[in-house]
Amino acid sequence: xxxxxxxxxxFVTGAASGxxxxxxxxxxxxxxxxxxxxxxxxxxxxxxxxxKQNFAYSVGSVEDNSQVVKAVQKAISLFSxxxxxxxxxxxxxxxxxTLDTDEALWDAILNTNLKGTYLxxxxxxxxxxxxxxxxxxxxxxxxxLVAGGGGAAYTASKxxxxxxxxxxDLDYSKMGIRANAIAPGAxxxxxxxxxxQGDGEMAKWVARETPxxxxxxxSEVANLTLFLxxxxxxxxxxxxxxxxxxxxxx
Numbered sequence: 001x002x003x004x005x006x007x008x009x010x011f012v013t014g015a016a017s018g019x020x021x022x023x024x025x026x027x028x029x030x031x032x033x034x035x036x037x038x039x040x041x042x043x044x045x046x047x048x049x050x051x052k053q054n055f056a057y058s059v060g061s062v063e064d065n066s067q068v069v070k071a072v073q074k075a076i077s078l079f080s081x082x083x084x085x086x087x088x089x090x091x092x093x094x095x096x097x098t099l100d101t102d103e104a105l106w107d108a109i110l111n112t113n114l115k116g117t118y119l120x121x122x123x124x125x126x127x128x129x130x131x132x133x134x135x136x137x138x139x140x141x142x143x144x145l146v147a148g149g150g151g152a153a154y155t156a157s158k159x160x161x162x163x164x165x166x167x168x169d170l171d172y173s174k175m176g177i178r179a180n181a182i183a184p185g186a187x188x189x190x191x192x193x194x195x196x197q198g199d200g201e202m203a204k205w206v207a208r209e210t211p212x213x214x215x216x217x218x219s220e221v222a223n224l225t226l227f228l229x230x231x232x233x234x235x236x237x238x239x240x241x242x243x244x245x246x247x248x249x250x
Contacts, residue, residue, distance in 0.1 A: 005032035014089030016043025018189030022218035035075035062116030113157035132176035169238035185244025212245030
């Protein structure tokens with residue numbers, strides 16, 4: 001199925017690399033206008049060179065409300081509205097157990113993964129309510145459904161995103177808003193590069209433990225995002241959709 005997003009504007013966080021980068025490109029290829037936010041300007045510039053007037057960005061941190069508001073205001077000034085929000089920015093915690101997680105690491109993970117999702121959503125949601133239409137897709141994880149996909153802080157943040165997404169949809173669905181979450185498993189992104197270092201034994205182990213027998217590419221998550229953002233999935237509300245090669249089936 002081909003998805004046409006002409007006339008739609010997408011706001012995506014974490015678009016400089018990995019899943020967010022693939023999402024931005026997928027929506028641009030489908031005709032959407034895309035506004036991206038990330039701390040890494042280099043990754044954003046690579047998209048801008050290719051797509052020019054259909055793409056704009058703001059360099060900033062999702063955990064800084066002033067930077068978030070500035071980015072949202074810039075997006076609306078350039079593209080007039082935001083139809084689809086992809087809260088994709090996130091960081092890992094190195095699988096640290098709670099006793100190995102100091103306060104600084106806990107705050108860094110929760111501020112980026114959870115607080116960032118909350119801040120960006122709250123900055124964009126009033127405009128969606130005003131136009132009585134909006135799709136929000138939050139990036140959860142298999143670590144939001146089971147233990148073992150991350151450490152104490154990461155798993156806590158992703159479980160929280162699952163709950164936040166469900167409450168978000170319940171509270172605002174009657175105002176034309178639809179919120180869902182994606183729960184990726186083993187996706188080969190720069191965020192997971194440590195698993196592939198050296199002899200790549202960790203990456204090989206993950207592939208062996210995944211029923212599908214492999215890692216997925218960011219483009220596969222982007223394709224799922226296109227479906228969840230499209231009117232074709234209009235009756236899907238408050239769902240958490242795994243894309244994990246069967247990992248949680250175990």
